[in-house]
Amino acid sequence: MLKIWIVEDNSSYRRATVRGLSVLADDVQPSEFDNCEDVITAIDAGQSPDVFLMDIDLPGMDGIEGIGEIKRRLPDASVLILTVFEDDEKIFRALKAGASGYCLKSDSIAKVCEAVQQVLQGAAPIHPRIAGRVLKMFTQLAPEQADYGLNAREQAVLEAMTRGLVRKQVAGELDLNLHTLDYVTRCIYRKLHVNGATAAVALAIRERLVDPPE
Template identity: 45%
Template sequence: MTAEALTVWIVEDNRMLRRNLAELIEEQPGMSCPVAVESCEEFLAALEAGGAPDVVLMDLGLPGRGGTEGIQRIQSLSPSTQVIVLTIHEEDEKVFEAICAGASGYLLKPSPPARILEAIVEVRRGAAPINAFIARKMLSMFGRLPANRSAAGDYGLTPREREILQLLVDGLTMKEIARRLNLSYHTIGNHLRNIYHKLHVRSRSGAVAKALREDLV
């Protein structure tokens, strides 16, 4: 395992699922899982001790302190860490709360191993999916607020970038956007990086929130 390995922490109270996730990650070249705990309290202790994972898989249904509180602490202690929340129900209010708290995306439990690994890679590219339900919730919330368009106007987004941003708001994944626009996955990734840079955000959820709040699409 090299120093450049992607570090993934797991916070999951189901012992078997936690173990299986840790083993899956450790089996992947270029990934490591040094921390796999069952509670938010244990996670926060490890985080406050100086840990800084690249990605966290965070169960939302934790006993004691909830996953949303853990996400908020991550934002203050390790803002570069990306969080993928784990949930049983896709259309869950808690998922929306977690996204608002700073989570970059979510996975349903159980998800196929290939989907879990894909999500970890995607989230590091700022491209974890948000489904149409979450997008509608964000639209509803920000729709009640007055528009706050930046002095930068459209942030210098190109027509293609604006088109992709609209598809993000619609809840499409990177693969779905690539198919819709007949572009390669790699090209979509490049466009997303440019969009995030121009909007001064670091995740898909941040881009969607800003697009809705400032009426960019």
Template identity: 35%
Template sequence: MIRILLFEDNKHLRESLSLYLANTDGLWLSGAYADATEAVKLVRKYQPDVVLMDIQMPHISGIEAMRAIKKVNPEVKVLIQTVFENDDKVFAAICAGANGYILKTPRAEEYVNAIRDVYNGGSHLSPSIAAKVLAMFQSQFVMKEQTYVSLTPREKEVLQCMVKGMSYKMIADACHIGFSTVHSHIKNIYEKLHVNSAPEAVVKALEMRLV
């Protein structure tokens, strides 16, 4: 039996969902609430496996409530549901540790699928949400491989040190080479990256994922 706690401020949806979930094999609805202010307390009381949380609610947002729950009971799975597919909300929810993010749908079995998925340790994302997440992912990690620069192993090593905020002297010690050598390498790095200061090199290194 998967124990479920539901937070949803819309009375009609809350009651419909309650009815559906309560009558689905394998699920046990511990409670359904219109307000998540007491979420932490309710989680402690009912020890649910999965919390189904509307993102937009009065008093306290679903994300805040989830954050609070996760802080106390990190093992509780939280499934965020919303009508919006706002980028910021999705982003915030994921960062706050959401185990799933589904758009409200008239197809009730979607809720059940999502609940089962997160209960089993996976995550469940509605297709349009998943598309957003992948897009965000790409925009973060796929860099413009525009001007590929080939740094020698030593240069990469030195650059990595620079990214750590180390000075010439510290780099020399860390790499077991002389101060002058560090100087030489950095001169070469600057030329290859077309920069002429440490901060620039660091930024470029990070955005080119050379480190």
């Protein structure tokens, strides 16, 4: 069963999301939380999902702080932002904290399910409207190209990631086995000082480490 934790304080939207996920996918086991503190308690008790669906505006610890706490405990966690916020600062804070993707609550449940599957395959789904704004901001803020010490293979993997290729596609295109690809990916994250694919792609475009995807 695919375990999805929905972290959302709006009970109506949270329950509607749970119902929608259950209808669209028979193998989904959703769990509901209305705050990040309870999520952290559950993780500390030894529980964990396959994917988090995280709102940003939450009581107490907000969703972006929650991502940081989750990543400290579960470094490989997949956290998909699901929010109404399109504020530039919140977008960047969420990506920097290690969000695996960024969806809007105006998206259909089918789109959210598709984003979940993309995250599980190693991609970094971002709502097109958000992606356009991110690229625009990166273009405006882009400094001269920095040197992060990436070798040729790491550079090739990073470039493939920016084109939206999922894990198996990257491995096939570059003729790497999945274990080697995972090692190279971890090296990229370490050298770029990021926590996930979305942040790596965002930084790569911002720092001009690769050409922006068309």
